[in-house]
Amino acid sequence: MTNKFKLDPVIESNVKPEFKKDEYEPLGKPVYVKKETALDAMAGDGGYQEAYLADVIRFKMKRDKKRFWAGDNISEYILDDRMKNQLIDEATDAFELVLDRLLIDRETDPNSKGTARRLAKMYFNEIMAGRYEQAPDCTAFPNDSQDRYEGMLVVRSELRSMCSHHHQPVSGVAYIGLIAAEHLIGLSKYTRIAQWCARRGTLQEELANDIAREIQKATGAKDLGVYIQATHGCCENRGIMAHSSLTQTTVLKGAFKDDMGTKKEFFDNIKMQQEFAPR
Ligand SMILES: [Zn+2]
Numbered sequence: 001m002t003n004k005f006k007l008d009p010v011i012e013s014n015v016k017p018e019f020k021k022d023e024y025e026p027l028g029k030p031v032y033v034k035k036e037t038a039l040d041a042m043a044g045d046g047g048y049q050e051a052y053l054a055d056v057i058r059f060k061m062k063r064d065k066k067r068f069w070a071g072d073n074i075s076e077y078i079l080d081d082r083m084k085n086q087l088i089d090e091a092t093d094a095f096e097l098v099l100d101r102l103l104i105d106r107e108t109d110p111n112s113k114g115t116a117r118r119l120a121k122m123y124f125n126e127i128m129a130g131r132y133e134q135a136p137d138c139t140a141f142p143n144d145s146q147d148r149y150e151g152m153l154v155v156r157s158e159l160r161s162m163c164s165h166h167h168q169p170v171s172g173v174a175y176i177g178l179i180a181a182e183h184l185i186g187l188s189k190y191t192r193i194a195q196w197c198a199r200r201g202t203l204q205e206e207l208a209n210d211i212a213r214e215i216q217k218a219t220g221a222k223d224l225g226v227y228i229q230a231t232h233g234c235c236e237n238r239g240i241m242a243h244s245s246l247t248q249t250t251v252l253k254g255a256f257k258d259d260m261g262t263k264k265e266f267f268d269n270i271k272m273q274q275e276f277a278p279r
Contacts, residue, residue, distance in 0.1 A: 053086045070164040070201025071210065075134045084124060084132060091120035127162050127169075130199030136192040138218045140183035149180045152262070154269040156279070157191035163234050164201035172230025172246075173279050174198075174211055177266045179223040179255060193218060204230055208249040216253070223254035225266045 057077045061068045068074050078084055095116035099106045106112045124132055143149060154177040161170040174194045197210040212226045229248045236243050255262040273279075 052090050053083065054090050057087075070128075070131070071203070071206055073131055073133075073135070073200070075132055078132050088117075088120045088124050091123065092117045095119045126199070127160075128200055130196045131201075133196065135214070136189060136196055138185045138189040138193065140185050140218065140220075142182065143180050143184045144182055149184070151180070152265055152269065153178055153180060154266065154273065155187060155190040156273050157194040159194060159198045159207075159228065159230060161198035161200070161202045161204075161207060161230070163232060164203060166234040166238065167201065168233030168237060170198075170202065170204065170230050170232050172228060174208075175225075175227040175266075175270045175273065176211065176215055177225040177227075177256065177269065178215065178219060178221040179262070181219055181221040181223075183220055185218050189218065190215065204228060204232075204247055204249050208251040212251045212253060221254075223256055223262065225253070225256035225263070226251045227266075227270060 057074075058068070060066075060077060061074065066074070066077075078087070093116075096106065099112065099116055104112050104115075106115060154175055157174045157176060159170070159172050159174050162168065163170055176190050176194065193214045194211050197214055198207060202210075208226045208228050211228075212224060215221065215224060215226070227248070227250045229246055231246055235241075235245045252263065252266075256266055257263070
């Protein structure tokens, strides 16, 4: 990087910018954009080209009033692998800059040489994959025959997630319980849905809600419960350094919330699962 620090005429001017600095300052090289033309340009009238695909997508999402928080899925804006690969390339450049700013020698330290690209790929393809990939395909099977299953189903799903605040790992299990509705989905699909929700920047409280909502969408079940217990890297590796801390969150809907018998059966099932295989 040869850029010298200089005041940004857009950001430092007396005219109050409409966007916050961190949202609007492109990574790597300065691009000056008049706020009233950028969105129009993105709408397709040409004449203006953004430097980064990530910026183009960001403008589109803003124009559509699409929320793109760390826990949101934005797969409808990433149309194919070619686009994703370009985003990975752009993120690689940005991570290189971060490593430079951290004064880590990525030129001669053999372990840091490919780190920027490894980080970029890891974010897009692994730890935040649930933001960029479409929902898992869940074929629903009818559950409407005479001898339909009417009992409670409890599935335990291993979870790996990441806190939005520090990008530290969150690891634990979700217990998903429901009373079977008109259709059933394959057992592995519960875990696929849970992991798809988890592979983002999350808050555990929101994650429980997200899983409950997506399971409801896939199954049509109105009676359902999601219980998550997880350890948080941001409590274990930093901050209070509390190594055995465990956080529990519960979301209950329909009979799981209103009927004490159903609620008790759910938690009894969880206990039985934990006795069968401690977790
Ligand atoms: Zn955190």
